[in-house]
Amino acid sequence: MKPTIEHVPSPLAPGDYFMMGDESSAEGAIAAGCNFFAGYPITPASELMVRIVHRLKDTNGTFIQMEDEIGSISAMIGASWAGARAMSATSGPGLSLMMEGIGYAAMTETPLVVVDIQRAGPSTGQATRPGSGDVFQVRFGSHSDYETIALSPWSVQEAFDFTIDAFNLSEAYRVPTFVLADESVGHLREKVTVPEKIERWFRPTAKGMPPFDTEDEDGVPPMPLFGQGEELLVTGSTHDALGFRKTQDSGVHRRLVGRLVGKIRRAAERIARHETYHVDDAEVLIVAYGFSARAALEAVSELRQTGVGAGLFRPITLWPFPETALKEASAGVKHIVVPEMNWGQVVREVERILHRDVTPITQVDGEGMRPETILDGIQNLRGMKL
Amino acid sequence: MSRRLYDHLRLNVFPTPYCTGCGHGILLGAVVRAMDEATIDWDKTLFVSGIGCAAWIPSPHFKADTLHTTHGRPIAFATGAKLANPELNVVVASGDGDLVAIGGNHLIHAARRNLKITVICANNNLYGMTGGQMAPTTPLGARTQTSPWGAEEAPFDLCSLVRGAGGRFVARHTVFQIHQLIKTLSKALTADGFAFVEVLSPCPTHFGKLNKVPTLGDFREQMKSVYIDRRRWDKMTPEERCDKVPTGVWCTDNIPLRSAGGNKMGGAE
Amino acid sequence: MKESETVTKPKKKTKSWNVELRQDWCKGCYFCIDVCPIEGIFILSDRISSRGFRIVDVYPEGCTGCMLCELLCPDLAITVEEDPPFYPSLLA
Numbered sequence: 188m189k190p191t192i193e194h195v196p197s198p199l200a201p202g203d204y205f206m207m208g209d210e211s212s213a214e215g216a217i218a219a220g221c222n223f224f225a226g227y228p229i230t231p232a233s234e235l236m237v238r239i240v241h242r243l244k245d246t247n248g249t250f251i252q253m254e255d256e257i258g259s260i261s262a263m264i265g266a267s268w269a270g271a272r273a274m275s276a277t278s279g280p281g282l283s284l285m286m287e288g289i290g291y292a293a294m295t296e297t298p299l300v301v302v303d304i305q306r307a308g309p310s311t312g313q314a315t316r317p318g319s320g321d322v323f324q325v326r327f328g329s330h331s332d333y334e335t336i337a338l339s340p341w342s343v344q345e346a347f348d349f350t351i352d353a354f355n356l357s358e359a360y361r362v363p364t365f366v367l368a369d370e371s372v373g374h375l376r377e378k379v380t381v382p383e384k385i386e387r388w389f390r391p392t393a394k395g396m397p398p399f400d401t402e403d404e405d406g407v408p409p410m411p412l413f414g415q416g417e418e419l420l421v422t423g424s425t426h427d428a429l430g431f432r433k434t435q436d437s438g439v440h441r442r443l444v445g446r447l448v449g450k451i452r453r454a455a456e457r458i459a460r461h462e463t464y465h466v467d468d469a470e471v472l473i474v475a476y477g478f479s480a481r482a483a484l485e486a487v488s489e490l491r492q493t494g495v496g497a498g499l500f501r502p503i504t505l506w507p508f509p510e511t512a513l514k515e516a517s518a519g520v521k522h523i524v525v526p527e528m529n530w531g532q533v534v535r536e537v538e539r540i541l542h543r544d545v546t547p548i549t550q551v552d553g554e555g556m557r558p559e560t561i562l563d564g565i566q567n568l569r570g571m572k573l
Numbered sequence: 574m575s576r577r578l579y580d581h582l583r584l585n586v587f588p589t590p591y592c593t594g595c596g597h598g599i600l601l602g603a604v605v606r607a608m609d610e611a612t613i614d615w616d617k618t619l620f621v622s623g624i625g626c627a628a629w630i631p632s633p634h635f636k637a638d639t640l641h642t643t644h645g646r647p648i649a650f651a652t653g654a655k656l657a658n659p660e661l662n663v664v665v666a667s668g669d670g671d672l673v674a675i676g677g678n679h680l681i682h683a684a685r686r687n688l689k690i691t692v693i694c695a696n697n698n699l700y701g702m703t704g705g706q707m708a709p710t711t712p713l714g715a716r717t718q719t720s721p722w723g724a725e726e727a728p729f730d731l732c733s734l735v736r737g738a739g740g741r742f743v744a745r746h747t748v749f750q751i752h753q754l755i756k757t758l759s760k761a762l763t764a765d766g767f768a769f770v771e772v773l774s775p776c777p778t779h780f781g782k783l784n785k786v787p788t789l790g791d792f793r794e795q796m797k798s799v800y801i802d803r804r805r806w807d808k809m810t811p812e813e814r815c816d817k818v819p820t821g822v823w824c825t826d827n828i829p830l831r832s833a834g835g836n837k838m839g840g841a842e
Numbered sequence: 843m844k845e846s847e848t849v850t851k852p853k854k855k856t857k858s859w860n861v862e863l864r865q866d867w868c869k870g871c872y873f874c875i876d877v878c879p880i881e882g883i884f885i886l887s888d889r890i891s892s893r894g895f896r897i898v899d900v901y902p903e904g905c906t907g908c909m910l911c912e913l914l915c916p917d918l919a920i921t922v923e924e925d926p927p928f929y930p931s932l933l934a
Binding site: 574575576582587588589591592593594595596597598599601602603606748749751752755777788789790793 | 866867868869870871872873876893895910912913914915916917918919920921923
């Protein structure tokens with residue numbers, strides 16, 4: 188079933204603001220109609236939580252600081268089924284704690300948004316410094332098969348916009364959705380333009396209809412709420428259309444997990460988003476996302492000035508990855524490089540999609556991606572003269 | 574069960590999945606009767622349960638909204654649901670391992686917050702569903718699969734634990750104190766704040782077999798000498814109290830209920 | 843009312859109780875036999891139910907309506923109800 192769409196006046200007065208990425212994401216959440224936040228303090232996401240305490244009071248929403256991230260993801264799921272648009276904000280270590288809950292949300296098709304302001308890891312790592320190490324965690328962090336959606340902002344404006352998009356996508360597809368920023372964007376201060384009207388998508392509802400199966404093409408069943416007399420059976424065990432546990436039935440298991448995965452895979456081309464710069468005549472294609480893409484754009488500009496045909500492919504959704512667009516952009520390109528603030532995560536996807544040699548450029552020193560890193564990496568490519 | 578109360582049950586999923594003589598079956602009936610006694614609207618009730626045998630008490634047997642969560646987390650899920658919709662009557666029914674071991678943190682915080690939910694802890698003193706392993710409620714010296722020569726750790730006193738965390742309504746009964754249990758459950762369901770009821774609910778299959786109390790009848794005999802109503806226990810000397818556990822209700826509702834930052838705990842201010 | 847239609851049940855003060863045990867729900871814990879305060883109401887037979895448990899036969903005469911069996915049956919298999927009350931107006 189399709190979501191219902193409404194346009195509402197922006198809760199924040201329209202205009203230009205100068206904000207930090209964390210704060211901008213909090214405003215985006217409020218704009219999206221977030222009315223439930225359950226979180227735990229963690230650097231570098233605490234500022235988002237502190238901003239949203241005040242904004243939820245302004246908008247009569249509910250805020251609770253839970254005892255840990257496991258409590259947070261659990262409370263979000265309970266709240267979502269009670270009708271709330273629920274969200275949390277965390278970083279790598281907190282996201283690791285949330286994993287079981289994320290799997291539960293995927294299995295029960297519970298809409299919710301988690302903003303991950305990534306920091307240098309693994310483990311406690313460098314809490315105040317950036318990294319892009321959670322790309323696979325937001326997609327494969329929990330056990331077994333499920334799909335999620337993740338958006339990667341490269342600016343404070345996008346932190347605002349993509350948080351709204353994340354709410355809408357999670358409601359439309361009944362799936363946990365992530366805003367995968369990193370500390371460099373989370374703690375960056377930039378201009379944010381707030382529009383007059385905000386588009387909000389609401390989960391499909393239909394009284395008396397089974398909440399966990401559908402014959403609809405899109406594979407998204409309607410979602411009832413607690414307290415409507417529907418006698419809901421929400422469970423993380425394999426279940427049939429009505430929610431009864433069916434832990435010995437192979438047909439039910441195949442159908443359920445197949446639908447959870449299929450509903451996103453079939454819609455992948457519609458959900459996936461990307462942006463390109465100068466790819467039409469590019470000999471070197473840089474595939475970069477998040478803060479690294481800012482350095483990549485600078486690198487493209489410098490390379491072009493020295494006569495090297497460089498281009499940038501920026502995936503906006505990391506999951507689902509914009510595969511078709513990547514294939515198109517890379518046709519005829521001689522070299523592909525993937526700079527990342529990790530030891531190679533998106534590069535593996537690029538290799539898998541394109542079936543060709545791709546050069547990773549890794550910078551894992553707890554600092555934002557530097558254009559020089561990318562330029563040095565490209566310079567070292569065989570046969571390149573700069 | 575009386576025919577009138579069958580209306581609240583999904584009869585097609587009976588008989589229950591429980592073993593012969595499982596105390597949770599008795600508790601299931603007690604909860605239904607207590608809901609009836611307290612005239613709670615089933616349509617506005619959400620039962621939240623974790624993982625384990627006790628967590629199957631509400632799901633799928635009760636005709637109400639049920640939320641069967643991850644292990645240890647029903648109270649955290651319940652916190653979200655209650656705060657998002659304070660109109661819901663939220664009842665958590667789960668086991669001792671689920672609520673007190675893996676879920677212990679959520680239990681003490683919900684008590685501290687005075688969250689307006691009812692928590693029913695079915696305590697069989699071990700992890701039943703996985704074969705009978707030791708739990709933080711296993712009595713000292715009791716045999717389980719992971720304490721084959723007798724447990725060497727002292728157990729929690731659940732009522733003291735929750736009281737210490739700030740719980741204003743805590744209670745304990747065995748399933749055999751059935752009349753008091755139903756009355757206490759109905760009081761807990763209508764308490765104006767966090768209410769915790771520990772119910773000693775025997776597991777003849779695992780605990781019973783390993784500790785020589787193989788039937789419900791044996792458990793009743795044994796528990797009669799250990800679990801003493803607090804009206805008697807309160808008058809006992811420390812020597813008399815040794816190895817005995819009081820049952821009853823401890824309610825401190827004369828303390829003003831206040832949660833910092835306003836009324837978002839779904840309870841009285 | 844004609845003589846032949848006189849009700850044959852004797853007039854009495856105490857209530858009588860009907861005790862029903864659902865054999866398809868019973869799992870053979872026999873706690874009802876333990877808890878019932880009146881001898882002879884629950885009798886363990888040698889017949890086996892379709893679920894593989896020895897069947898408990900129920901003879902409700904003498905039941906006091908204490909409800910302990912209904913309250914304590916772990917399978918909710920027992921229902922104890924008052925027998926339909928005796929209407930004085932039916933007497934000749």
